[in-house]
Amino acid sequence: MTRLTRRAVLGGLAAGVAGQALGAPLSSPRPVPRAQIVPAEALRVASSQDLIAAAKLGGNVGFVVADAKTGRILESVSADTPMPPASVTKAITSLYALEHLGGDYRFGTRLIATGPIRGGVISGDLVLAGGGDPTLSTDTLGDMAAALRRAGVTGVSGRFLVWGGALPYTHEIDPAQPDHVGYNPAVSGLNLNFNRVHFEWKRVKGGFDVGMDARGERFLPRAYTAKIAVKERALPIYTYSDKGRVEEWTVASRALNKAGSRWLPVRRPELYAADVFQTLARAQGVPLGNPEIVRDLPGGTVIVEHNSDSLRPLLTEMMRYSTNITAEAVGMTASARRGGLASHAGSGRLMTEWLKDRAGARSARFVDHSGLGGDSRISAGEMVGALVRLGPAAGLRGLMKDFTMRDEADRVIRNHPLRVEAKTGTLNFVSALAGWMTSPSGADMVFAIFTGDVARRDRIPNAERERPQGGREWIRRSRRLQQQLIERWGAVHG
Incomplete structure (x- = not known):
């Protein structure tokens, strides 16, 4: 044998x-x-x-x-x-x-100052730099904003930059999926809340009260890079258009009940994360300018760093x-x-x-x-x-x-x-x-x-x-x- x-x-x-x-x-x-x-x-x-x-x-x-x-x-x-x-x-x-x-690998998200801190003000730019962390949350960004303030920063003389180049950007995981499904978002080197934005509605007299936010467990900032409007129709339930800095959605009124919510995918993840961080930093007394996306990561000093759980x-x-x-x-x-x-x-x-x-x-x-x-x-x-x-x-x-x-x-x-x-x-x-x-x-x-x-x-x-x-x-x-x-x-x- x-x-x-x-x-x-x-x-x-x-x-x-x-x-x-x-x-x-x-x-x-x-x-x-x-x-x-x-x-x-x-x-x-x-x-x-x-x-x-x-x-x-x-x-x-x-x-x-x-x-x-x-x-x-x-x-x-x-x-x-x-x-x-x-x-x-x-x-x-x-x-x-x-x-x-x-198994011990961790994803890092950093705040980098391109110049020294003088009198609480960064003499240069502040960079929000993603490291590909797929679990980055609004609560984490809120904690990073608080850590930035504790580091003595009260302002930035230069720009607020955002970098997501750690991973190649993709507009959606699978182009064959419907536009509105939350499990098919964009992916980049900077991802927030699984690259989803929270849409909530409530029927009121004469129509609907709607809102879009980036809620976590401890922070509830409004999402300024996404907006939605209710349209009187039955179908399609959702439409989507990309206006550059703002992602615009419409939803059919006949598909909405009295009140509810769902997560919609984000296609501009760097701007979304930067928008949320700008709001959270302002709440900590650190005003920032409008975010600018950069292709190359600027050099500088890491002021705050968050590491994910291990792999x-x-x-x-x-x-x-x-x-x-x-x-x-x-x-x-x-x-x-x-x-x-x-x-x-x-x-x-x-x-x-x-x-x-x-x-x-x-x-x-x-x-x-x-x-x-x-x-x-x-x-x-x-x-x-x-x-x-x-x-x-x-x-x-x-x-x-x-x-x-x-x-x-x-x-x-x-x-x-x-x-x-x-x-x-x-x-x-x-x-x-x-x-x-x-x-x-x-x-x-x-x-x-x-x-x-x-x-x-x-x-x-x-x-x-x-x-x-x-x-x-x-x-x-x-x-x-x-x-x-x-x-x-x-x-x-x-």
């Missing part, structure tokens, strides 16, 4: 052909149960093909489940078919960032809440460290090349770091290969959230015997899940499940992309299939 080494198994898995490396077909037959491992009821578990057929998703379904320690494939369907990974991309981005930046807790939060801007900022920062970063799209290509080098993912292609772009592709076999080969050393499993198991009525099943730690991903008519699972007997498995009806997704009219007809029901069936597959693997392979 040919002796297979761990390297051979992992190498074959990463290339998406582990079945061939093990002398088995890519689409594994129903496993032969072993009495000492598989309970009797597992013999009646539905086959994966029957579960897929019953879900009636259309499009494609691909999955791989493998032994977490050896990488040996236990079951697979369409293991090497490239499919949209959606937010499961963030697992790859986490691996990419941890390798290039390290590992930032990634944990990103995986938990699936924050797209965190993934993009983290991924582009890793690309800058890798070298050759010129654009947002170019950063996706750099991560693609890295995954091919590190895990043999030959068909993988990433157009971004968050998975929001529907043109990204990776196969289930390549995804599992990356998790097996790169996940343990990076501690990726510890970043993932617990996957909640639910019954057919969508109620949470408490104390479920299977433990699942995974990253979910959802786009219109695309649903993905990848991570680790542990059976009651302690068997550890790694898996990836990709479902997608890309043709149906591509047919959605622009006006319906936020909530397409049939989309929620499709996602519900996909998620049900994902859980059924996991329960099947626990019964048959656990």
Whole structure:
């Protein structure tokens, strides 16, 4: 019998052909149960093909489940078919960032004086310099304004400059998304409140009272770089136009209830952050002129510096809440460290090349770091290969959230015997899940499940992309299939 080494198994898995490396077909037959491992009821578990057929998703379904320690494939369907990974991309981005930046990396935001402080006045310019921090908040800027005053600054003789060149600017993560969705903002080296502005409305006599602000938990400054007007119409719900220094929105009156709020994306992040800081500094007794964006970072003395949390807790939060801007900022920062970063799209290509080098993912292609772009592709076999080969050393499993198991009525099943730690991903008519699972007997498995009806997704009219007809029901069936597959693997392979 040919002796297979761990390297051979992992190498074959990463290339998406582990079945061939093990002398088995890519689409594994129903496993032969072993009495000492598989309970009797597992013999009646539905086959994966029957579960897929019953879900009636259309499009494609691909999955791989493998032994977490050896990488040996236990079951697979369409293991090497490239499919949209959606937010499961963030697992790859986490691996990419941890390798290039390290878990202790912190993003810095600085206030720089280009000249000396004389009598409380900076003899030169004051620069608000971003370092790519995706978690920078209004409260942080408020604290930095207070620290500036404590440093003895009461004024600036020169200009108020703002620099966001630590990362290349992109107008939006995915141009195919609706203008108004808050999860698709601009990204730059200076990002505030996930580059979202808060829109609030209240019905009053004769119309609506509306406002836009940059609220934090402790500060509530008005946003002067964005404004909104209510228009008497039914559709479109929102319109957007960029007037240079002011982003202008309109909203349909018939879409508003008595009172409410939502976050809208920001496309001018440097001006937005500078506008908010100007207000907060003025409240501290430090008046500043109108902000000016600069391409090159001026030299000078750092007066105040704020550092973000370290990378590992930032990634944990990103995986938990699936924050797209965190993934993009983290991924582009890793690309800058890798070298050759010129654009947002170019950063996706750099991560693609890295995954091919590190895990043999030959068909993988990433157009971004968050998975929001529907043109990204990776196969289930390549995804599992990356998790097996790169996940343990990076501690990726510890970043993932617990996957909640639910019954057919969508109620949470408490104390479920299977433990699942995974990253979910959802786009219109695309649903993905990848991570680790542990059976009651302690068997550890790694898996990836990709479902997608890309043709149906591509047919959605622009006006319906936020909530397409049939989309929620499709996602519900996909998620049900994902859980059924996991329960099947626990019964048959656990």
